Amino acid sequence: MSSHQIDTLTQALARLPGLGPRSARRAVLHLMKKRQSTLDPLLAALQAVAENLSTCSSCGNVDTSDPCAICTDTRRDDRLLCVVEEVADLWALDRSRLFPGRFHVLGGRLSALEGVRPEDLAIDSLIARVAAGGIDEVVLAMNATLEGQTTAHYLAERLETFPVRLTQLAHGLPVGGELDYLDEGTLSQALRLRRPVA
Amino acid sequence: MSSHQIDTLTQALARLPGLGPRSARRAVLHLMKKRQSTLDPLLAALQAVAENLSTCSSCGNVDTSDPCAICTDTRRDDRLLCVVEEVADLWALDRSRLFPGRFHVLGGRLSALEGVRPEDLAIDSLIARVAAGGIDEVVLAMNATLEGQTTAHYLAERLETFPVRLTQLAHGLPVGGELDYLDEGTLSQALRLRRPVA
Known part of the structure; x- marks a missing residue:
């Protein structure tokens, strides 16, 4: 059904976290069928990031500028x-x-x-x-x-x-955590680090 | 944390089926951290498909050639x-x-x-x-x-x-289908279209 180029694209997408071979195939089909609204913007965005990609020499963040947006944020x-x-x-x-x-x-x-x-x-x-x-x-x-x-x-x-x-960072019960469903490690830590009720 | 270009890429990826905003962000981070093995191949594959993308004038398939690989397959x-x-x-x-x-x-x-x-x-x-x-x-x-x-x-x-x-195409029970879990429509069709045991 698909040319070598389509296979290559499918494999490249399937390498992304969260996408398997099946969803990559659906994504490729989507990209090919809706070229103007999906393929072209994605291609342009990838190109822009690829051109400017850098690791911040100060903090180690990856961004499209060095120093990164966080390191240069004066606020x-x-x-x-x-x-x-x-x-x-x-x-x-x-x-x-x-x-x-x-x-x-x-x-x-x-x-x-x-x-x-x-x-x-x-x-x-x-x-x-x-x-x-x-x-x-x-x-x-x-x-x-x-x-x-x-x-x-x-x-x-x-x-x-x-x-x-x-x-x-504080350790203990996560928000919404129910004792019955939490692992022993979290429970033991939450108990050990218990605080007086304010 | 992220520049305008990164946001644009995240949004373009999030528009693919199977990827939401959260997984798109993870994918972008993955692309930026492993540029050589992920970003560059994906960019090249997208470009190749974008350049050759066409709808088969004979059968309506989308492919990177017209007529498509299926229509030209002599086998x-x-x-x-x-x-x-x-x-x-x-x-x-x-x-x-x-x-x-x-x-x-x-x-x-x-x-x-x-x-x-x-x-x-x-x-x-x-x-x-x-x-x-x-x-x-x-x-x-x-x-x-x-x-x-x-x-x-x-x-x-x-x-x-x-x-x-x-x-x-034949209609009836899907492979692995258990009667108890199938909808009434499928069951009624499977019954109506029943065949003599061979």
């Missing part, structure tokens, strides 16, 4: 720095629009299993940013996983000599 | 013609590799509700193909919906003057 608070594992985490936190400061992307987490050592992550540049001064608080926003928390502890040790407040 | 049987509603149906049937003949895409189905009349569909070109001769059997492979079956009946009337065998 943000320079004294607040949030450290995350991945760019996806930065985007997730930034979407909530709850954090008014800057970010720093490590590019991963320490992992003995996967052989990820401190020198494989953007830790030296983090230390340099903190050492340069002007930062009051560093939020260690690692994932609530064993490796994420190991990384947070390591960073806390590396940063304790600097005059900054080190904080971490 | 196919010219005497067998399968009529479908949409290009998606053609692709679905062709994927199964069970039909060795040619196709004809109507581009929709008759619908009083949506105001789709015979002249809105590729029916004249179908009649012309059959009238040209060389076809032994026309398979009316409409969807098993009210409108699909109405369209099949209409086509059967239009084609009955030609010396071709008119057939339709």
Whole structure:
């Protein structure tokens, strides 16, 4: 049914997260049938991003400019720095629009299993940013996983000599979480970190 | 977090079937982080398809050549013609590799509700193909919906003057179908169309 070029496009789309071979095929058909409203805009948007794609040399975010839009946003608070594992985490936190400061992307987490050592992550540049001064608080926003928390502890040790407040994200029940459906780890942590009723 | 260009790309991707705003964002991040293995191939594949995209003037399939790969495939049987509603149906049937003949895409189905009349569909070109001769059997492979079956009946009337065998897809229990979970319509049809045990 389909030419080599269509197969190539289907395979390229199927490589995206969230799309399998079947949905990629539906997407290709959609693109081909509604060229003006879907294929042409997607092609133009991809080209624009491909031309300008860059990794921010300051924070590690991927954007179409370097420094990125967050690092150049003058409304943000320079004294607040949030450290995350991945760019996806930065985007997730930034979407909530709850954090008014800057970010720093490590590019991963320490992992003995996967052989990820401190020198494989953007830790030296983090230390340099903190050492340069002007930062009051560093939020260690690692994932609530064993490796994420190991990384947070390591960073806390590396940063304790600097005059900054080190904080971490709260752990406990997620919003809407029902005790009956939550895993034991979350329950045990929620219990251990319980607070007095205000 | 994201520039105007990234937003535009996210919106273009979110317009594809199977991708929502959230998965489009993940896809964009994936594209930007793994440029060489994802963004560049996707861009090249889209460009190739965009350059060559065409609708087959014979059967109505969308492909990167006109006539399409199916119409030019010399291994196919010219005497067998399968009529479908949409290009998606053609692709679905062709994927199964069970039909060795040619196709004809109507581009929709008759619908009083949506105001789709015979002249809105590729029916004249179908009649012309059959009238040209060389076809032994026309398979009316409409969807098993009210409108699909109405369209099949209409086509059967239009084609009955030609010396071709008119057939339709079998209706009944789908493979793996359990009576307890099937709708009444399917059950009633499966009962009505019951066959002697071979």
